[in-house]
Amino acid sequence: MVTSEKENHLLQLPVDLHQSTPIESLHTLGLGPYKYLLREKMEQLSEKQRKEVVARIAALPSSGLTGGISSDISRHYKSFVGRDFKFLAQIAMFIFSPYLSEAEIEVWLALSMVFKMVYCDEFEPQKIELYRDVCHRFARAIDCYSVTWRKKLKIHLILHLPDSMLRFGPASSFNTER
Numbered sequence: 735m736v737t738s739e740k741e742n743h744l745l746q747l748p749v750d751l752h753q754s755t756p757i758e759s760l761h762t763l764g765l766g767p768y769k770y771l772l773r774e775k776m777e778q779l780s781e782k783q784r785k786e787v788v789a790r791i792a793a794l795p796s797s798g799l800t801g802g803i804s805s806d807i808s809r810h811y812k813s814f815v816g817r818d819f820k821f822l823a824q825i826a827m828f829i830f831s832p833y834l835s836e837a838e839i840e841v842w843l844a845l846s847m848v849f850k851m852v853y854c855d856e857f858e859p860q861k862i863e864l865y866r867d868v869c870h871r872f873a874r875a876i877d878c879y880s881v882t883w884r885k886k887l888k889i890h891l892i893l894h895l896p897d898s899m900l901r902f903g904p905a906s907s908f909n910t911e912r
Contacts, residue, residue: 769814851865859900
């Protein structure tokens, strides 16, 4: 086979670069759907509701939770980083539940299930179909909530998390966060 000088020879290698690259959960989950959902919800809330959210955070017991979050979420939510979204994943349903529609509840609930799957320290290959079902439940919830969100790459990548975990092991073993 004759190749032109402009052809990339790496593409000739017998390896699938997409399957050989793990889905990194911090950027896919925390800086993807959690960020999108948080920003959208905070912008929908009235000033009174934002104060209620702050009070709900302050009222949460800290035992059993990992990390922390600014109690004044109403002012700092746009500058959250990965660890903030990781903590938010643990408390979102409690602090936002009075302000969520049924479709939003399903999205937050499905996303929390994906979060649990990704941040566990063990991966059980025999449960791969369960992991795929969890990710598809999230995708269906997103479809019911907002079709335009389904087109976002980070939302799509969640569907590939189980296969990435099957190939590389628990997501915690290839996260960029430490």
